Amino acid sequence: MLIETLAVPKSLREQYQKNGITELYPPQAECVERGLLAGKNQLVAIPTASGKTLIAEMVMHAQIASGGKCLYIVPLKALASExxxxxxxxxxxxxxxxxxFDR
Structure with missing residues (x-):
């Protein structure tokens, strides 16, 4: 699935293309096909470096654009900082x- 075909603001598509992202990986495309950009809830469990952040960014952008808020949770301090x-x-x-947290 090409970035230029996504139902996201043109500025977001241009930002992705500027960063060299022109096509979604298969797991990302599957999320879009299953309603990611139509507000459908999804749990995404895919390998490292397979595009989870891009998926989250698209959803967060839509949420923020409609006046909402987002919470992005990661398991490591270094990843949180990054x-x-x-x-x-x-x-x-x-x-x-x-x-x-001490146990």
Whole structure:
């Protein structure tokens, strides 16, 4: 599935294309085909580096554009920091919270 065919704002498609993303990976395309951009709830469990962040970005963009809020949860502090830096440059208000829990 080509990025240019997605039902997302033109600015988002252009941003992806500028970053060299012109086509979705098969698991990403399957999510779109199953209603990702139509507001259908989905649990996405796919391997590392298979495009989960792009899927989440598309949904979060739609949610924020309609006045909503998003919560992006990751299991590691380093990954939280990486995503914080990545999302900070996207023009949205963002926060980060990390911690350790003793058992």
């Amino acid at each position: 995503k914080y830096d990545e999302f900070s440059g996207k023009g949205v208000r963002i926060g980060i919270a990390t911690g350790d």
